[in-house]
Amino acid sequence: MANELRRDVAILAIASVCGIASGLFGIGGGVLLVPLMALVLGSGQHRAQGTSLIALIPPTGILALIAYAKGGYVSWRTGLLLIPGIFVGGILGGNLAKHIQPHAMRRIFAGIMFVLGAWQAYGAWRH
Amino acid sequence: MILFILLLGLFAGVLVGLLGIGGGVVLVPALVYFLRMDQHLAQGTSLFILLPPIGLGALREYWKEGYVDLRAGILCAIGMLAGAYGGSLLAMPIPSQHLKGFFGCFLMLAAILLWRKSEIEETNTARSEANSRG
Numbered sequence: 001m002a003n004e005l006r007r008d009v010a011i012l013a014i015a016s017v018c019g020i021a022s023g024l025f026g027i028g029g030g031v032l033l034v035p036l037m038a039l040v041l042g043s044g045q046h047r048a049q050g051t052s053l054i055a056l057i058p059p060t061g062i063l064a065l066i067a068y069a070k071g072g073y074v075s076w077r078t079g080l081l082l083i084p085g086i087f088v089g090g091i092l093g094g095n096l097a098k099h100i101q102p103h104a105m106r107r108i109f110a111g112i113m114f115v116l117g118a119w120q121a122y123g124a125w126r127h
Numbered sequence: 128m129i130l131f132i133l134l135l136g137l138f139a140g141v142l143v144g145l146l147g148i149g150g151g152v153v154l155v156p157a158l159v160y161f162l163r164m165d166q167h168l169a170q171g172t173s174l175f176i177l178l179p180p181i182g183l184g185a186l187r188e189y190w191k192e193g194y195v196d197l198r199a200g201i202l203c204a205i206g207m208l209a210g211a212y213g214g215s216l217l218a219m220p221i222p223s224q225h226l227k228g229f230f231g232c233f234l235m236l237a238a239i240l241l242w243r244k245s246e247i248e249e250t251n252t253a254r255s256e257a258n259s260r261g
Contacts, residue, residue: 008202015203019210024218025230026170027151028177029207035240043196050189051196053182055203061174063212068171071219075168078158079175081129082136086150086176089140091184096145105145110241116156117234124228 007041014040015055023064028056135161143182151177152237155230166223166230174215 014036022029030052037048068074135157139150151173158169180186189195218226 008198011199011202012206015206016210018203019207019212020214020217021210021233022151022174022207023211023214023216025151025214025233026155026173026218029211031152031237032240033203033207035237035243037199039240039243041199043199044194046189046192046194047196050186050192050194051200051203053186053189054195054197054200055207056177056182057180057186058204058208059178060204060207061177061211063208064215065171065174065178067212067215067219068167068174071167071171073165073167073171074175075158075164075172076175078132078162078164079172081132082139082154082176083179083181085133085136085138086140086143087181087184089137090143090181091140092137093141093143093145094185094188096141106241109142110238113152113241114235114238117231117236117238119231120156120159120234121228121231124224124231 010040019060022061023067026064026068028061030056131161140181143185150181152234156234159227166227167218170218170226170230 014033018029018033018036021027021032033052033055034048037043037051043051065074139153139157142153143150154173154176155166155169158164158172159166162169164172186195221229
């Protein structure tokens with residue numbers, strides 16, 4: 001019982017950190033939630049990803065979106081155009097994942113993400 | 128331009144399904160570099176895109192296999208709802224240039240975590256294989 005409570009508190013703490021990143025950077029938070037669930041809670045790969053997906057089904061970003069919309073920081077038209085592609089692409093990617101090595105893909109993606117991040121930080125602060 | 132945006136969505140979606148991660152981390156830089164959006168505008172638009180349950184198709188597959196921890200998922204949703212609101216309040220007063228830089232630092236951190244997760248998976252797989260043999 002005490003262990004379960006401790007686990008729940010840990011989950012809430014992880015989720016809050018992911019949520020802050022979500023609102024601060026306009027992302028879903030899954031990119032942080034999946035590795036943190038594996039590192040902190042020891043969840044398996046599929047379980048962490050499935051749990052991250054269910055956490056992203058309710059509109060968790062709605063309060064953050066309202067704050068951005070109030071500031072005039074939402075391009076509704078572009079957003080609407082991107083949604084169908086992401087939905088279809090998600091199904092394609094899910095099927096593709098069955099045929100290729102997801103572990104290697106994740107590493108390649110991590111590498112690309114690191115370079116992209118370094119490039120963005122450099123671009124922002126070089127002056 | 129419309130076709131380009133549709134294709135960009137498709138590309139981001141493939142990564143979402145393939146890696147089980149959110150699309151925002153790809154969408155925000157893409158909106159900044161390809162559509163020349165300001166950092167705040169890209170982030171707000173990304174939050175809008177993530178509002179509908181775009182991962183529902185993928186979740187169905189995980190659910191069928193029993194790979195969903197419902198209790199943890201609900202707790203995560205509650206924590207993220209509150210956290211995201213706090214995060215957005217933090218983001219508003221930050222100048223776009225610095226926000227872009229912080230986003231870059233965040234990407235590097237997430238990349239390291241994602242890489243380390245791959246390592247843990249390797250050990251876990253090896254362990255479970257050893258267990259099933261033993």
